[in-house]
Amino acid sequence: MEQVLLTDIYPGVALQEYVQKYQVIRFVFDTDVVPPVKFHTPRPEHTLTFYTRDAQRFSPIKSDHAIAYPHCVVNGIYTIPLKRYGGYDFLAIKVVLQPTTLSRLRIAEVKGLTDTFIDARDCLGSELSVLQEKLFRMNELRSMLSTIEVFLLDLIKKRCKPAEPIDKACIYLIRHENRVSIDWLADQSCLSVRQFIRRFEEQVGVSPKMFQKILRFDRAYRLKNNHPELDWLHIALACGYYDYQHLVKDFKEFTNLTPPAFYEVEKASPERTFALHEG
Secondary structure, X not given: OOEEEEEEEOOOHHHOOOEEEEXXXXXXXXXXXXXXXXXXXXXXXXXXXXXXXXXOEEEEOOOOOOEEOOOXXXXXXXXXXXXXXXXXXXXXXXXXXXXOHHHHHOOOOHHHHOOOEEEHHHXXXXXXXXXXXXXXXXXXXXXXXXXXXXXXXXXXXXXXXXXXXXXXXXXXXXXHOOOOOHHHHHHXXXXXXXXXXXXXXXXXXXXXXXXXXHXXXXXXXXXXXXXXXXXHHHHHHHOOOOOHHHHHXXXXXXXXXXXXXXXHHHOOOHHHHOOOOOO
């Protein structure tokens, strides 16, 4: 193993309304090593991801038939697990967007993106292709991120719809996880609960209830990775579950495994192999 990097980098002030963070993942494996498979769980995020070295492939969890991603993809929210296969020279720069950014930028029909992806070139055209070519020629991470930020700022200037109260309410939900009710979010959005649920599904791709469920699961999964000494009951209660069985129900829905069984699978992932973890 020659290079390892897993880090979150936060955007400049001008982009914070649209971008949560950049996640950079870098692995370079020796050619006599088989890169480990990543069990990819549902996450409460839309992303624009650049693969600037070897292509990444994926398959449904119950299949070994792997399909290659394009070099730049727009991903909707996933409610199902996948297996992902990185190459020997793997570099991904993932732009994790705020919940309604895809909708505000009119990049795609967001509801149709749930559990799938599109080639970014199909919705962003020649300017995206020019950006990709620049990134392929770069080696310095700071320059790559700076180039992506220039592209995003220009895209926002040309395409972005003005913010509405619901956009701000969705960002608040991300930042405060499950500490707010749908009734309160609807009120802050100047909408009835029914209107809020409908608009949320249109602009985020899943219902508010499902989004909060994925948020809670994601928090539990990351808490265990960051603090393996904690028992599952402690994690369940810390993340807002009623009890351990409530946690088990979500893990089975989102991974097809119990929490302990999933944790054993997760320990074999590329980042865990090298004592890295996502924040």
